[in-house]
Amino acid sequence: MFLKTAAVALTALMAISLTAKAETIPVLVPITGFLSLEGTSQRNGAVLAIERYGKDLDLEPEVTDTGTSPEGAVTALRRALEGEPSAAVASMLGTQMLAMLPIAGRAGVPLLTVSGTAKITEIGIPWVFRFFPGDSVVKVAQARYAIEELGAKRPALLHQTTAYGQSGAEHLRRIMNDLGAPLVFEEAIDVSVKDMLPALTRMQEAKPDLILLHLHSGSTALVIRQARDHNIALPILAGSAMHQPTTAALLDPKQLAGVCAESASSPISEPEGPVEDFTSEYRARFGTEPDAFSLAQYDGAAMMIAARNSGARTAEEVRDWLASNSYDGLAMTYKSDGEGNMAHDAVIVCYDGKSAVPAIKRRYENVSGVK
Amino acid sequence: MSTIALTQILLNGLALGAAYALIALGFVIVLNAVGAVNFAQGELVMAGGFAAIALAPLIGEATALPGLLLLPLVMGLMGLVGAGFAWIAYFPVRKRHQVAVFVSTIAAGLVLQHLANALFGAAPRAGPPLIAGAPMTIGSLSISLQQLAVMACAAALISGTGLFLGRTQTGRHMRAVAQDSEMAAAIGIHPKRMITLSFALAIALAGAAGLLLSNQFFVSPNDGGLFMLKAYIAVTIGGWGRLDGAVIGAMLIGIFETLVAALTSYLVAEALLYALLLVMLVFRPSGLLPERARARV
Numbered sequence: 303m304f305l306k307t308a309a310v311a312l313t314a315l316m317a318i319s320l321t322a323k324a325e326t327i328p329v330l331v332p333i334t335g336f337l338s339l340e341g342t343s344q345r346n347g348a349v350l351a352i353e354r355y356g357k358d359l360d361l362e363p364e365v366t367d368t369g370t371s372p373e374g375a376v377t378a379l380r381r382a383l384e385g386e387p388s389a390a391v392a393s394m395l396g397t398q399m400l401a402m403l404p405i406a407g408r409a410g411v412p413l414l415t416v417s418g419t420a421k422i423t424e425i426g427i428p429w430v431f432r433f434f435p436g437d438s439v440v441k442v443a444q445a446r447y448a449i450e451e452l453g454a455k456r457p458a459l460l461h462q463t464t465a466y467g468q469s470g471a472e473h474l475r476r477i478m479n480d481l482g483a484p485l486v487f488e489e490a491i492d493v494s495v496k497d498m499l500p501a502l503t504r505m506q507e508a509k510p511d512l513i514l515l516h517l518h519s520g521s522t523a524l525v526i527r528q529a530r531d532h533n534i535a536l537p538i539l540a541g542s543a544m545h546q547p548t549t550a551a552l553l554d555p556k557q558l559a560g561v562c563a564e565s566a567s568s569p570i571s572e573p574e575g576p577v578e579d580f581t582s583e584y585r586a587r588f589g590t591e592p593d594a595f596s597l598a599q600y601d602g603a604a605m606m607i608a609a610r611n612s613g614a615r616t617a618e619e620v621r622d623w624l625a626s627n628s629y630d631g632l633a634m635t636y637k638s639d640g641e642g643n644m645a646h647d648a649v650i651v652c653y654d655g656k657s658a659v660p661a662i663k664r665r666y667e668n669v670s671g672v673k
Numbered sequence: 674m675s676t677i678a679l680t681q682i683l684l685n686g687l688a689l690g691a692a693y694a695l696i697a698l699g700f701v702i703v704l705n706a707v708g709a710v711n712f713a714q715g716e717l718v719m720a721g722g723f724a725a726i727a728l729a730p731l732i733g734e735a736t737a738l739p740g741l742l743l744l745p746l747v748m749g750l751m752g753l754v755g756a757g758f759a760w761i762a763y764f765p766v767r768k769r770h771q772v773a774v775f776v777s778t779i780a781a782g783l784v785l786q787h788l789a790n791a792l793f794g795a796a797p798r799a800g801p802p803l804i805a806g807a808p809m810t811i812g813s814l815s816i817s818l819q820q821l822a823v824m825a826c827a828a829a830l831i832s833g834t835g836l837f838l839g840r841t842q843t844g845r846h847m848r849a850v851a852q853d854s855e856m857a858a859a860i861g862i863h864p865k866r867m868i869t870l871s872f873a874l875a876i877a878l879a880g881a882a883g884l885l886l887s888n889q890f891f892v893s894p895n896d897g898g899l900f901m902l903k904a905y906i907a908v909t910i911g912g913w914g915r916l917d918g919a920v921i922g923a924m925l926i927g928i929f930e931t932l933v934a935a936l937t938s939y940l941v942a943e944a945l946l947y948a949l950l951l952v953m954l955v956f957r958p959s960g961l962l963p964e965r966a967r968a969r970v
Contacts, residue, residue: 333795334787334894336793338796338893339796341795342795472835489939494899496899497689499685500931500934501934501935503682503935504674507674508854520891527889532681532808533810533815538780551796552891661900
C-alpha cells in the first residue's frame with residue numbers, strides 16, 4: 303500500500319515538474335571577438351524581452367557565445383537544436399548567419415536576427431526573420447540624407463572588409479550612383495587596422511565633400527578621431543555603429559561635431575514614451591545604455607512571444623505567424639516582405655559637438671514599401 | 674602624394690613603429706632568457722592598456738600630463754604581473770617539452786583576454802592621453818602631440834633597456850643566465866631570479882606599449898593577437914635574438930605599413946608585409962642583421 307502511494311505521488315511530482323519545465327529560447331550571439339560590442343547589445347535586448355514577456359509561457363533565455371567564426375555559430379546552433387526550440391535568436395554577424403541558415407532550414411526552426419547583411423534573406427531559406435533594417439533600407443536613408451540634407455556631390459566611402467562591410471558598400475555605391483553623386487574614393491579596411499591616416503590621406507587627395515562610413519564600432523571611432531586629430535573637418539555620415547553610446551564614448555563630444563549616422567532607432571535619443579521606459583529598464587538591468595541593435599532584438603523576441611501568445615506552439619507555427627502578421631514594436635512596425643525582412647524604417651541621428659547623445663534628425667518610413 | 678602628406682605618413686609610421694619596438698623588445702628579452710616564445714606578449718600589451726585605464730583615476734584629470742605620469746605606475750604593475758607570469762606560466766612547465774611552454778603562454782594569454790573581457794567589457798576603450806594639448810601645426814603639417822610623446826617615451830625606454838642590460842650588474846647577470854644558466858649559477862648568480870626579472874622587464878615594456886597605444890588606437894580584449902603578430906614579424910625581420918634587430922624590424926614594419934597603405938591600400942600593404950616575411954624566411958631566415966652565435970639578451 304505504501305509503495306503504491308509512493309509511486310502515485312512520485313508520478314504526480316514528475317508530471318508537475320515536466321509541465322512546469324520552462325522552454326529554453328537559445329540566444330546564439332557573438333559576445334567575444336570583434337563584434338562583441340554589438341553582440342552584447344543583441345543578447346541584452348533578447349534577454350530583456352524574454353524575461354519581460356515570456357514569463358507566462360515559461361520561456362527562459364539561454365545565451366551561448368558564438369565568437370566570430372562560422373564554426374562557432376554552427377556548433378552553438380547544433381547544440382541548441384537538441385532542445386527542439388520553437389525559435390532561436392541568432393547571430394548578427396552575416397558570415398555566421400549564412401552558415402547557420404541551412405542547418406536551421408533543415409531542422410525547421412525560425413532564426414530571429416538583427417544582422418544587416420543583405421544576403422541572409424536573399425538565399426531563399428524561409429526560416430530567417432531580420433528585425434533590423436537591411437542594407438537595402440538603411441543605405442537608402444544614408445545615401446538620401448547625404449545628398450538631400452548634406453548636399454554631397456563628391457562623397458568618399460570607407461568600409462569594412464567583412465561581409466557586412468562589402469554588402470553595405472555595394473548598396474551605397476549603387477544608390478549614390480543612381481542619385482547622381484558617385485563615390486570619388488573608396489577604401490576597404492580590415493577590422494584589425496588601427497592606423498587610419500593612410501586611408502584618410504589618400505582620401506583627401508580625391509577632394510571629397512563628405513565622408514561616408516560603413517564600419518564596425520571601433521573602426522568608426524578610429525576614423526573619426528584620427529580625422530579630427532589631423533584637422534580633417536569634412537562632414538561624416540556613418541553607419542549604424544556610430545549611433546551606439548559605446549562608440550560615442552570613445553570620442554570627445556567636440557570630435558563628434560559634424561558627425562551623423564544611420565540607424566534603425568536611437569533609444570537614448572527619445573526622452574519620453576515607451577522607448578524611454580525600455581531605456582530605463584535596460585539601464586537598470588545591464589548598467590549600460592541601449593542601442594538600436596538591442597531595441598530591434600527586443601522587438602524581435604517580443605514578436606516571437608506574441609506569436610506564441612496567439613497560439614503558435616511549434617517552430618513551424620511560429621514561423622508561419624511571423625511570416626504573415628505585423629507587429630507594433632517599440633522602434634517601428636514589423637512585417638515580413640515575404641523574404642523575412644521585417645524592418646522597413648530608418649532614422650538619421652546627428653551629434654551637435656556638445657553631447658554624446660545624438661538627436662534624431664530625420665525618419666525614413668517604409669523605405670521598402672512593405673506595410 | 675604631396676611632401677606634406679608623405680611627411681605626415683612617415684611620422685605616423687615612426688610612432689607606430691616605436692610602439693611595436695617596445696613589444697618586440699620584450700618578446701626578444703623573454704626569448705633570449707628562456708629560449709621560448711611568449712605567445713601571451715600581445716595580450717600583455719592589451720593588459721597594459723587596461724591597467725592604464727584602471728589607474729587613470731589615481732592621477733585625475735587636473736594634471737596636464739596624465740598618461741606620462743601613469744607610465745611608471747603601469748610599468749611597475751606590469752612588472753609584477755611579469756614576475757607572476759614567470760612563476761605561473763613558465764617555471765612549472767620549463768622542464769617538460771618546449772611545446773609545453775608555448776602552450777602554457779598561449780593559455781595564459783587567453784586567460785588574460787577573458788579576464789579583461791569580464792572586468793572591462795567587450796567594448797573598445799580609450800586610454801588616457803600621454804600629454805594634453807591640441808595638434809601642433811607647422812605650415813600644412815599637423816603633428817599630434819600624442820604621436821610625439823609616443824616616440825619620445827619609446828625612445829627613452831628602448832635606450833634605458835639597452836643601458837640596463839649592457840651597463841648594470843643586474844643586466845650583466847641576466848645576460849649571463851641567458852647565455853648559460855648552469856655556468857652562471859656556478860659563479861653565484863641566481864638563474865631563477867634573473868629569469869623572473871627578464872619576464873618582469875619584458876612585460877613591463879609590453880605594458881608601456883599598451884599605455885602608449887591605448888589613447889590613439891583604443892584598447893579592447895581582442896587586440897592581443899594583432900600585437901603578437903607584429904612583434905613576431907619584427908623579430909623575424911630584425912633577426913631572432915637581437916635586441917637592436919627587434920627595434921629595427923619594428924620600425925621598418927611601422928613605416929612600411931603606413932607608407933604602402935597610403936600609396937596603395939591596406940589590402941596591398943598587408944599582403945606585401947606577409948610576402949616580405951615569406952621572402953625573409955626563405956632567403957634570410959636569420960633576419961636583416963648578421964646573426965650572432967648564441968647571442969642572448
